[in-house]
Amino acid sequence: MEATLKHHIIDVEMCGPVSCYVQGDLExxxxxxxxxxxxxxxxxxxxxxxxxxxxxxxxxxxxxxxIHVAIPGQEPxxxxxxxxxxxxxxxxxxxxxxxxLDNMRVPRVVGLGNGAGxxxxxxxxxxxxxxxxxxxxxxxxxxxxxxxxxxxxTERIKNIKTEDANKLSKKNVExxxxxxxxxxxxxxxxxxxxxxxxxxxxGNNTDLYEETLDIYSKIKxxxxxxxxxxxxxxxxxxxxxxxxxxxxLFVQGLGWMPNAKRKVSRELERKVSMEETSDxxxxxxxxxxxxxxxxxxxxxxxxx
Numbered sequence: 001m002e003a004t005l006k007h008h009i010i011d012v013e014m015c016g017p018v019s020c021y022v023q024g025d026l027e028x029x030x031x032x033x034x035x036x037x038x039x040x041x042x043x044x045x046x047x048x049x050x051x052x053x054x055x056x057x058x059x060x061x062x063x064x065x066x067i068h069v070a071i072p073g074q075e076p077x078x079x080x081x082x083x084x085x086x087x088x089x090x091x092x093x094x095x096x097x098x099x100x101l102d103n104m105r106v107p108r109v110v111g112l113g114n115g116a117g118x119x120x121x122x123x124x125x126x127x128x129x130x131x132x133x134x135x136x137x138x139x140x141x142x143x144x145x146x147x148x149x150x151x152x153x154t155e156r157i158k159n160i161k162t163e164d165a166n167k168l169s170k171k172n173v174e175x176x177x178x179x180x181x182x183x184x185x186x187x188x189x190x191x192x193x194x195x196x197x198x199x200x201x202x203g204n205n206t207d208l209y210e211e212t213l214d215i216y217s218k219i220k221x222x223x224x225x226x227x228x229x230x231x232x233x234x235x236x237x238x239x240x241x242x243x244x245x246x247x248x249l250f251v252q253g254l255g256w257m258p259n260a261k262r263k264v265s266r267e268l269e270r271k272v273s274m275e276e277t278s279d280x281x282x283x284x285x286x287x288x289x290x291x292x293x294x295x296x297x298x299x300x301x302x303x304x
Contacts, residue, residue, distance in 0.1 A: 005049070012099045015088040019075050020100055021045055023052060024065030033064040033133075033256045034106050036097070036124075038071070040115030040139075040234075041176055044167060045070045048112065051236050056244035059260040060251065067100065067109070071117075073172030080171045087175040090116075090183035094123020101131055110251060111135035114236050116180045122215075123186060126193040133254045134197035136247055138235055141211045142187040142218075190218040199250045200226040201243060205233040225250075 006022045037048040045068035051057065052066050072088060073081040081087070097120070101109065110133050113121030118137035125132045198219055202212045209228060216226045227246055232238040245262040252258060 008104070010100050010103045012088075012093075013096045014092040015096055016072055018072060018097075018100065019045075019070040020104075021049065021068040021070065022065060022104075023049060023068065024061075026065055026104060026106075029065045030104070030106055033251065034109045035064060035066045035112050036100070036109040036121070037066060037068045037112040038097075038114070038117030038120045038124075039069075039074070040117050041180060042168070042173055043114070044074055044076050046076060046167075047114065047236060051240055051243070054240040054244065056241035059262075060244070060248055060257060063257050063260060067104065067106070069097065069100065069117075071120075071176060073169060074176060076167035078169055078172060080169050081175060085175075087179045089179055090120055091123060093120050095127045097124050098128050098131060107131070108133055110254070112137075113140070114138040114234075116176070119180070119183065119186070122198075125196060125198075126186065126189060129193070129195050132196050133256075134199070134250065136199040136201065136250060138201045138243070139203060139206055139208050139212070140200055140215055141208055142190065142215050143185060143211055187214060187218055190215060191220060194219050194223060196223065197250070197254060198224045199246065200224060201235055201246070202226070202228050203232040203235045203238070204228050204230045 004023060006026070008020045008022065009017050010020060012018045037045070039045050039047045048066070048068050052061055071093070101107075108131050111121040111125055113119070113135070115138065118140035119142070121135055122137060122140060122142070125135045200212050200216055202209050212226065216224050229235045229239050229242050232242075235243050248257070248260050248262050252260065
């Protein structure tokens with residue numbers, strides 16, 4: 001484990017001991033921007049950790065801390081969970097992950113979830129709206145479609161294709177998958193229980209976009225934005241910059257990190273800096289750069 005990560009084990013009600021990995025200085029930045037991440041089925045917390053380390057996340061990484069949740073038994077190199085152990089339900093994880101915030105004395109977070117983790121972080125926000133500034137989810141689903149879910153998860157367990165594949169216990173992944181298949185439907189409650197900003201990100205190469213649209217349509221108008229990223233299945237791994245840029249805009253829309261620059265802005269800034277060594281006027285390019293830095297998440301999204 002890198003020195004920048006601090007490992008905590010927190011007893012979470014109805015879920016047992018849960019490992020969390022803190023990326024950043026919690027003591028210095030507890031009152032600032034704190035992200036709480038939950039990983040997908042077939043992944044570990046390293047999926048989010050590696051995303052945060054990406055160059056596209058440089059500006060946001062300097063200004064925030066990240067608490068990466070490891071779903072029980074999904075830690076890298078974890079031993080097989082006991083056969084008789086009852087794996088936590090998705091609703092229990094969503095409800096009780098607040099214990100992590102309480103233990104670390106963190107008042108509010110921006111929630112980040114991918115796949116099954118997106119469902120969990122959505123539940124967390126619905127149960128504790130006063131503890132989130134907003135949430136960002138990737139490939140989120142709310143409906144319970146047993147046939148499709150079983151087929152999709154069975155195939156995924158057989159053919160895990162992530163950087164975590166050689167670190168995971170297949171038995172533990174199957175327990176997670178079984179709990180995910182049995183999750184309750186949250187779609188009917190989205191309208192009345194979400195009163196915070198939500199950014200929904202979806203990979204175009206999945207069959208989940210219609211389900212993400214269902215979530216989008218049920219949230220109160222003005223609170224949700226949706227982005228579809230072309231030619232990818234898992235945007236977190238395959239298109240980091242295309243996730244990082246709207247994430248920065250989303251956080252800026254919440255009133256945080258006004259000076260954080262997106263990748264397109266940083267590249268343009270470098271280009272301007274290089275061209276300033278010539279004798280050509282630069283006024284037009286400077287205006288363009290400032291326009292790029294204006295937070296406007298709606299330029300990436302579909303409107304209600």
